[in-house]
Amino acid sequence: MTKQDIARVLREIAFFLRFNGDNPFKARAYERAASSLLLSTEELSCLVKGEGLMRLVDVGPGTASVIRDLATTGWSQLHRTVQGAYPSSLAELGEVPGLRFKQIRKLYERAGISTLAGLQEACRANRLLSVKGIGPKIQQRMMSALGEYQRGRGYRLLADVLEEAASLERALSAGRGVRSVTAAGGLRRKMEVIDEFVFVVECRQGDGIARVARQFNAVPYLTAVTASADRLTAHTVSGMPVQVVFPLPDHLGVRLLQSTGAQEHVDELLDRFAAVGLPSWRDVENRFSGAGEEELYRALDLPCIPPEVREGREDLDALKGRKTCSLVEAADLQGCFHFHTDYSDGEDTVDAMVAAARARGYRYVGISDHSRSAFYANGLKEPRIRRQWEEIEAVQGKHRDIHIFRGIEADILPDGSMDYADELLAEFDFVIASVHSRFNLPEADQTARICRALANPYVTMLGHPTGRLLLSRPGYRVDMGRIFAAAAAHRKIIEINGSRHRLDMDWRWGRAGKAQGVRFCINPDAHAIDEFRNVDYGVNVARKAGLLKADVVNTLPLAGLQGLLKDMRPSESSVQ
Ligand SMILES: [Zn+2]
Ligand SMILES: [Zn+2]
Structure with a gap:
């Protein structure tokens, strides 16, 4: 065998x-x-x-x-x-x-x-x-x-292929005559699903490309290897198609651009080069021999565009003349919301989850177990909520350098009302409103349902806005434009859920949401301590969505975030 x-x-x-x-x-x-x-x-x-x-x-x-x-x-x-x-x-x-x-x-x-x-x-x-x-x-x-x-079929979740891609990258890097290896294609653009690995291998001057390429015929990760003059195609043992590109050292920048894609972005760049008298990539290579990616973008009066946002043709005009293009980064995040403990369907205790968040350097975290309608996930009835609050207080006493917000992921009922009374919702520091049932309502009804929830004065943010599960369940039908409008009108936050299966909101909605003045929160929806890494997948989405630090509320320092949550609540005098 x-x-x-x-x-x-x-x-x-x-x-x-x-x-x-x-x-x-x-x-x-x-x-x-x-x-x-x-x-x-x-x-x-x-x-x-x-x-x-x-x-x-x-x-x-x-x-x-x-x-x-x-x-x-x-x-x-x-x-x-x-x-x-x-x-x-x-x-x-x-x-x-x-x-x-x-x-x-x-x-x-x-x-x-x-x-x-x-x-x-x-x-x-x-x-x-x-x-x-x-x-x-x-x-x-x-x-x-x-x-x-x-x-x-053929596509796999980004998070599920990272380990295999990293192993292959290490194997290629260890090759004789290899100066550097860059994972290009969808991997570099942090696409949510991947159907091919592309690597660009820079060879040392003087080591013939063919000689360097030949040794990879025997990399144990690869099967069905075929090699041509400057590239090698193969499959990984798990069945993922692989392309390894070996550019001449002088053409590295151009080849990186081309291999990273997306095709539309590359086509748009070539159109712009054509407008300055360089109609083919061969012309660009000759004119900018030895240039890196940054220099090539600069030649078009563009900042070096991060791979995550090299998707469509749009927006390049907006970047023209700008020096940098600084998207939100994982290091900008001061904390996160939305994780589950063993009070509902999480695996770990409040204490373990808070300790894990603290180990990531967060200054605050928001606990949000499931609400009472989520019977399948052991959702909390009121007495258990109060018991959890006592436990949170005790855990807070133990971890003085991280602030714990007490929250809930409350179900949006089919008519758009929340599954707890406002009096109880008011006692939480924050409320994530999520749809967990009746996924198949007609678009108008589903949209109205969510908009009504966003109008609730105690709702802080909308959890996983479309409910999709990548490669297995399409999102419910909603009009995202109207949802953004409702979120903006009621000053509510839209979640970017970093669960590897969700990555929801989809990054393709980022620009539309931003244009309507919506703010976002990058959350792990963690159900165990090792799922705080979902935040990193969420950051990928936010970057692909073109979001800056200022668009993401959990980049705020603790005091700023406390102020924001307070401002979102109806003031004492307006509630009888
Ligand atoms: Zn949920
Ligand atoms: Zn959740």
Whole structure:
């Protein structure tokens, strides 16, 4: 068996463990072991000798023995046991987002469906309607989930490919004759989903490009390598297409621009070069031989544009003549809001979460567990809210250098009212209003629902404005223009939710929101201590949205933020 074969079996084990209702952590361990195996640079034969497998991160004694069995005998007792009498292809259905194990079981037992192709065919032929327990609504939902899944095939979440990209970058950097390696393409532009890795490798003068390129035929991360004069195409072991570009040293700047994209941005730059008498990139290379990106932009009277905002053609005029283009940075953030603790569906305690935020250097954090309508997430009823406040007070006593705001992520009910009374909402320092139900309302109703919530005097910000889940669930239909208008009118904040699956608000709305005078808050929506890193993904989105430090409220120092929250509340005298 190859590494890929073994990884597939490990994933099947994970699927069947979950399918059988076994411990989800155990299932996760097999998934992690599969990724770790694929990412390792060592030959399989070396790994299975002695304690080799234990050198891999995320491989423990249990997963190691399964890998060893598979590598040596092509067979695993555990795999057989958990799979039972089910066909292994059933694991394919586990990939369809939103399809629950109970439904997969019904599909198999009552309709004999055991593959993706079979499911698709049955949906198309309306055959699921005769299966007991699967009505037209569920069939409809399955069809749209399948559609999303297939549209998303080939794409993976940015956060999920970073580790693999970094490993590959390190392997390329270690090559003989390599001066530098830059991850270009969507990776460099911090796109929310990625379907290709592009690397630009700068070779040392005098080391023939062909010679440098040739050694990468044998990089263990890469398969199906084909090389041409100045580039190499391949796939990573996990199936991601890879392009490695080897420019001549004098053409590095131009090649970086071209390889970073996006195509529209590159086309716009060439149009501008054409206007000054350089109609092709070859002409630009000759005229600006040896120039870096910054110099090339300067030649067009533009500041060096950060890769995140090299998307469309628009806005270059606005930048013309400016010296710098300084977008918000992770280091600007003084704190964040929106995270969950073990009071609702988070994994960690109030104390652990606050300590993790403090370790990131934050001066303030806002706790926001789920509200009472979120029964699926153990949402808080009033007595537990009060208990949490007591706990927050105790934790605050322990951590004097970080201020804890007490908040809630309250559900917006279908009619736009909030699921707690105003009197209770008034007792929180801040309120995030979120839609967690009735995703399929018509656009006008969904928009009106959210706008009404934004008019509530105690709501501070709108959480994940469209509710999308990348590569699995489209957002609910809303008119973002009207939502921005309502947010601006009521001086409410729009969240940029940094959860790797959400990245919502979508960065493409940034300019429209800014133009309407909306302010934003970058939040992690963390459900565990290690998810504070979601803030960094949120910063990517804010930068892609073209936001500056002043557009993002959680760049304010503590006193400024306290003032802002106070100003947003109705004054004492206006409330009877
Ligand atoms: Zn939420
Ligand atoms: Zn949340």
